[in-house]
Amino acid sequence: MRLVFLGPPGAGKGTQASKLAQELGVPHISTGDILRRAIALATPTGVEAKEFVDRGELVPFVIVLRLVQDRLGEDDAANGWILDGFPRNLEQALAFEDLLVRMRSAIDRVLYFDASETVVVSRLTARRTCKGCGAVYHLQFSPPKVAGVCDKCGGTDLEQRSDDQEEAIRNRLRVYASETEPLVGHYRKTGLLREIRAELPPQEVTREVAARLSKG
Numbered sequence: 586m587r588l589v590f591l592g593p594p595g596a597g598k599g600t601q602a603s604k605l606a607q608e609l610g611v612p613h614i615s616t617g618d619i620l621r622r623a624i625a626l627a628t629p630t631g632v633e634a635k636e637f638v639d640r641g642e643l644v645p646f647v648i649v650l651r652l653v654q655d656r657l658g659e660d661d662a663a664n665g666w667i668l669d670g671f672p673r674n675l676e677q678a679l680a681f682e683d684l685l686v687r688m689r690s691a692i693d694r695v696l697y698f699d700a701s702e703t704v705v706v707s708r709l710t711a712r713r714t715c716k717g718c719g720a721v722y723h724l725q726f727s728p729p730k731v732a733g734v735c736d737k738c739g740g741t742d743l744e745q746r747s748d749d750q751e752e753a754i755r756n757r758l759r760v761y762a763s764e765t766e767p768l769v770g771h772y773r774k775t776g777l778l779r780e781i782r783a784e785l786p787p788q789e790v791t792r793e794v795a796a797r798l799s800k801g
């Protein structure tokens with residue numbers, strides 16, 4: 586299955602994509618995660634992308650398109666993928682459609698995670714990510730079993746993302762409204778869009794995702 590997860594920052598796209606990818610046996614491809622890894626390793630791409638990510642701006646188109654193209658060419662993506670955070674504006678969506686034609690591939694569904702600004706801000710300000718394995722927690726809604734210790738790898742470095750500071754969050758929301766939200770209408774017209782009530786608790790969102798995918 587080839588899926589695109591669309592929605593505002595903090596709507597829970599990454600949380601749901603990582604679960605579903607395991608169930609389906611396809612890679613969870615998050616452009617944000619790929620960029621953060623490149624930044625942590627200080628690769629040339631990471632050095633170029635860092636200032637954009639820290640400010641909550643979109644990273645230049647050519648960088649992101651190259652990352653996605655390379656990642657989709659890897660063996661584990663041959664039978665499906667979940668794209669989380671890409672495409673992020675109309676320019677990326679149109680370039681992606683061309684790329685898929687060249688790859689003789691196509692999107693099966695676009696899941697739109699709908700949540701209000703108040704909800705996403707409360708999720709982002711208390712999000713913590715394990716530096717060791719990337720597991721994502723929320724201090725209130727999904728804390729680790731032992732405070733400060735990752736359930737998955739036992740790591741003790743649960744950190745706040747650099748772009749989860751208040752000013753960067755506000756900027757990401759502005760960028761989302763002007764650049765990414767118009768994609769909801771774009772994909773609705775294609776008939777591929779399915780809406781998810783992303784304000785529900787995590788298990789209910791998971792059930793809703795399964796229901797939207799099973800109905801065709």
Ligand code: AP5
Nearest residue numbers: 594595596597598599600616617638644670708712723787
């Ligand atoms: P990216 O990493 O894609 O960030 P984002 O879109 O802002 O999305 P988030 O990761 O913040 O949120 P999410 O929806 O995945 O929520 P999560 O599941 O973590 O992008 C970061 C940056 O990279 C961009 O700003 C840009 O600079 C750059 N970039 C990336 N892609 C790009 C592209 N295509 N083009 C250009 N630049 C690009 O959940 C959030 C929190 O809520 C967690 O704490 C979680 O535990 C909790 N939670 C999740 N679900 C629920 C629930 N149902 N109830 C209660 N809490 C919940």
